[in-house]
Amino acid sequence: MIAFLGMGLLGENFTRALLKKGASVRVWNRTYSKALALEAVGAKALADVADAVRGADTVHLTLKDDSTVDEVLAAAAPGLLPGATIIDHTTTSVPGAIERTRAWKERGFTYVHAPVFMGPQNALESTGAMLVSGDQQVIARVEPALAQMTGKVLNFGPETGRAAAMKLLGNNFLVCFTAGIADTLGLAKALHVPVSDLSMLFDTWNPAAMLPNRLKRMTSGDYSQPSWMLSMARKDTGLFLEAARQGGVDLTVIPAVASLMDRWIAAGHGGDDWTVIAKDSVS
Incomplete structure (x- = not known):
């Protein structure tokens, strides 16, 4: 039997997918009504988190952050089956993932941090990517079940916390990418270029x-x-910034990039490839 804690969009659809595969799933959510709604598709909703995990050999979590995970697991602890496996899909800090792995092992449980690059639809369709790392014997044991929940399980090796780091790196890229798109849309607005033309460009040219x-x-x-x-x-x-200024648009990312470029040019790198601005990040 599986317990799933946290019925946000991701947790709800993970649960729906597990039920479709024939799993028996107990669900819990801080707002009980969200858990109760899943009884219509075969889940068993419990208002008390300790009751929700009672008898479950595997407990999945999709929660907000480190403190929420620690709080919910502390409340669930009295109901945990001895030796149960805790699979945490929450995006957390690296130290948090390391400490929970250590602390729950000392208490006789297996804690695996398995964050995901999956949206709600991926969770429902069992596609996307799930990240793991740590004790490879533990990973080998849980990976078959995790593989059924996602399109790809990426194993980043024996270092505890590496999966948490990779998730943060991926999310960092997504934040920068989206902020860059926001600046591009802002510059398009300043230049009176419709979004349809921008879409046509990227339909053909894929950076x-x-x-x-x-x-x-x-x-x-x-x-x-x-x-x-x-x-x-x-x-x-400079042309981006001037066009934006004339168009009355404030850019967010580009001014910081310009400042970074200026520092490297002042240091004598104006004739180098522009990717030199990353040198301090990799050396």
């Missing part, structure tokens, strides 16, 4: 395809053979 090679170039340590000189990239960045 995401550049990512693997860009990462290699930025981490190579050699910026002496420029494909785009930093001084020229800074010139274009």
